[in-house]
Amino acid sequence: MALLVGSARAVPVVKRADIDLVVLQFALTLEHLENVFYKQALKKIPEYKFLQAGYTKEYYNNIKYIAHDEEEHVKLLTGGITAAGGKPVAACKYDFPFTDVKSFISLSSILEGVGTSAYLGGAPLITSKDYLTIAGSILVTEALHTSMQRAALHRVPSANPYGTPLSPSPVYTLAAAFIKSCPSSNMALPFTAFPALKGPSGSICPGKPAGFSVAGSLPSKFFVTFINGLEIVSVSPKSVKGKTFWATPPATFGGQTYALVTSTNMTGGPIADSGILYGPAILEITPNPPKYDVNLQK
Numbered sequence: 001m002a003l004l005v006g007s008a009r010a011v012p013v014v015k016r017a018d019i020d021l022v023v024l025q026f027a028l029t030l031e032h033l034e035n036v037f038y039k040q041a042l043k044k045i046p047e048y049k050f051l052q053a054g055y056t057k058e059y060y061n062n063i064k065y066i067a068h069d070e071e072e073h074v075k076l077l078t079g080g081i082t083a084a085g086g087k088p089v090a091a092c093k094y095d096f097p098f099t100d101v102k103s104f105i106s107l108s109s110i111l112e113g114v115g116t117s118a119y120l121g122g123a124p125l126i127t128s129k130d131y132l133t134i135a136g137s138i139l140v141t142e143a144l145h146t147s148m149q150r151a152a153l154h155r156v157p158s159a160n161p162y163g164t165p166l167s168p169s170p171v172y173t174l175a176a177a178f179i180k181s182c183p184s185s186n187m188a189l190p191f192t193a194f195p196a197l198k199g200p201s202g203s204i205c206p207g208k209p210a211g212f213s214v215a216g217s218l219p220s221k222f223f224v225t226f227i228n229g230l231e232i233v234s235v236s237p238k239s240v241k242g243k244t245f246w247a248t249p250p251a252t253f254g255g256q257t258y259a260l261v262t263s264t265n266m267t268g269g270p271i272a273d274s275g276i277l278y279g280p281a282i283l284e285i286t287p288n289p290p291k292y293d294v295n296l297q298k
Contacts, residue, residue: 028077032091038067053101092182109149113256115142117166159255159287162229199281207251213244225260228253234265254287
């Protein structure tokens with residue numbers, strides 16, 4: 001099978017179902033966003049600001065490695081799409097709401113978590129095993145970035161034994177919040193951006209209720225669907241007052257968690273776009289203390 005010239009990490013040229021090209025274009029859309037995010041951060045926040053905030057030169061150097069990684073992902077996907085006969089989407093104009101070191105790291109942790117979830121959620125759509133390997137390789141790197149930034153925020157790097165897959169439309173919704181405009185020549189992606197769901201700020205304790213709000217109207221009956229690791233659980237809301245309500249995620253959930261307002265109970269999955277009314281919102285749930293059996297060694 002032909003490979004892109006000059007790179008041991010090249011994307012194989014596979015002209016198969018259009019869905020593969022769509023997934024690659026979507027992945028490139030997300031990588032552009034991350035690439036520009038880190039370049040803006042490195043321009044706006046000099047090293048001494050990180051040192052003043054209590055971080056080390058080594059940490060700042062690792063941020064530069066992340067910037068390098070995201071640029072390489074853009075180059076790889078751009079080359080792969082071109083070799084497959086497509087026109088790669090270009091970077092958009094973005095609005096990233098960070099003003100200092102801490103807000104940058106907090107946003108970085110969220111973006112990397114979403115990126116990891118995006119690759120994991122998009123994997124079942126890929127028909128080419130070669131593309132799947134490339135996506136898996138990038139996923140690992142995104143997960144390493146996520147762990148590093150979670151640790152920088154004094155959060156458990158691996159708060160769940162499993163990664164959290166998120167399907168394209170919810171991911172697209174989260175990415176669209178940072179996109180001001182895109183070139184008109186960019187391929188139109190077949191995904192839906194849902195209305196925003198506002199969740200709690202800061203970390204919440206496991207098994208404790210969380211407050212939510214929406215800008216639009218809510219139906220008389222709806223569910224709040226939580227996604228964490230390999231679990232999908234829908235619950236009925238409590239204390240619904242106009243556009244605000246409360247809902248309690250499962251007590252076993254921990255780490256970066258997604259919440260959707262859905263018209264149906266989606267417990268166990270799959271997440272159907274047709275049933276999503278709002279969201280996702282991103283919650284940070286403090287994980288329960290780890291449990292393990294030292295006698296289980298077989």
